[in-house]
Each structure stands twice: as structure tokens, then as C-alpha cells.
């Protein structure tokens with residue numbers, strides 16, 4: 001099953017992608033996490049993207065596509081993947097189609113997590129992220145361990161630098177300008193699924209899994225992807 005998740009910053013893409021990937025036994029590939037890890041590790045990629053992430057702008061398509069292409073040919077993606085944060089532009093969407101076509105497969109579904117901008121901003125303000133493994137928490141909905149430690153790996157949990165209010169605004173503007181057109185792109189192909197993301201994450205996950213199962217039973221896409 002080859003799935004992409006779309007939605008505003010803070011819509012819950014990372015949260016749902018992790019749950020879905022664990023349920024389906026598929027790799028969860030998050031371009032934002034790949035970039036943040038590269039910045040933290042001070043790699044060549046990290047120095048290329050650090051200022052872009054700090055501004056809340058998009059990393060250039062060519063670079064992002066090359067990274068995803070390299071990741072998707074790895075053996076663990078043979079039976080599918082859950083992509084979180086990619087594609088984010090029409091050019092990335094077209095590139096993903098062509099990467100998959102080169103392997104004789106196709107995208108199964110694009111899932112749109114619908115949430116209001118107001119709710120997204122509230123979630124981003126309360127989000128905390130593990131400095132080591134990237135696990136995500138929310139100060140109210142899903143707090144980390146006492147002492148701000150990650151439940152998964154025990155490392156400190158902090159606020160992401162790009163969750164600052166002015167950077168959030170840039171990220172939301174980039175989403176509206178560059179990513180929203182992808183909804184029409186997938187809708188036209190009949191592979192867009194919309195899910196109400198403004199509910200507790202367990203409910204969203206259950207709905208998402210049900211919709212994917214219904215789609216598998218009811219057809220609508222030529223290829224299970």
C-alpha cells in the first residue's frame with residue numbers, strides 16, 4: 001500500500017503516519033524529519049536546508065525529490081510506504097508518480113487530514129518533539145514523561161524551532177500556495193480520501209484505516225498501489 005498524507009502543518013500527518021505505518025507494517029517516511037535530523041547531525045544536507053527550515057520555506061523540489069527517490073528504492077519500501085510531508089508541490093507529486101511508474105507501481109491513496117487553521121495553530125503551539133528520535137507530543141493532548149523526556153527513547157523533548165508563531169505563518173502560507181493544488185491533482189485521479197482530523201487521534205486513525213479498507217474492497221483505483 002503506497003500512501004501519502006496531506007494537510008496543514010499541525011493537521012496530524014506525523015501522528016497518523018506513525019500509527020498507520022505501525023498498523024500496516026510499512027515504513028513511515030517523513031521528509032521534515034529527514035531534514036531536521038540532517039540539521040541536527042550537521043551533515044552537508046543539513047547545512048543546505050537549515051536556513052530554509054528556520055524560515056518556514058520549502059526546500060527546493062530538485063533536492064527533495066532526489067532524497068525521496070533514493071529512499072523509495074530501498075528494500076523496505078517494496079510492499080509500500082506511508083509518506084508524510086511529501087509531496088508538497090505539484091512538481092513533487094508528478095515526480096512521485098514517475099518514480100513509482102519506473103518500478104511498475106502506482107500510488108494507492110492520498111489522504112487529506114482536514115483541520116481548521118485555528119486548530120492547527122493551537123496544536124503547533126503545544127507540540128513538543130524528541131531531540132533524538134523525533135517522536136511528537138502535545139503538552140495537553142499527549143504530554144511527554146515527567147521532566148520532558150521522551151517515552152520512546154528517554155531523550156529530552158523540546159519545542160521545534162519552526163513552531164515559533166512567525167515561522168508557523170510562513171509554513172501555513174507555503175501550504176496554501178504550493179500544497180493545496182495537490183488536493184485537486186489527486187481528486188481528479190479518484191484517489192483522494194478526506195478524513196476529519198479534528199478529533200482525538202485514535203478516532204482519526206480508526207476512521208482512516210476503515211476508509212482505506214473500504215477503498216480496497218470497493219475499488220476506485222485500478223491498482224492497489
Ligand code: AP5
Pocket residue numbers: 007008009010011012013014015016031032033035052053056057058059060064084085086087088092123124126127128136137138139141142162171197198199200201202204
Ligand atoms: P514537516 O516536518 O513536514 O512539517 P509540517 O508539514 O509543517 O507538518 P508538521 O510536522 O508541523 O505537522 P503534522 O501534520 O505532522 O502534525 P503532527 O502529527 O506533528 O516539514 C518541516 C519543514 O521541512 C517544512 O517547513 C519545509 O521547510 C521542510 N520540508 C519538509 N518536507 C518538504 C517537502 N516535501 N518539500 C519541501 N520542503 C519540505 O501534530 C501536531 C501536534 O498536534 C502534535 O503536538 C500532536 O501531538 C498533536 N496532535 C496530532 N493529532 C492530534 C489530534 N487528533 N488531537 C489532538 N492533538 C493532536
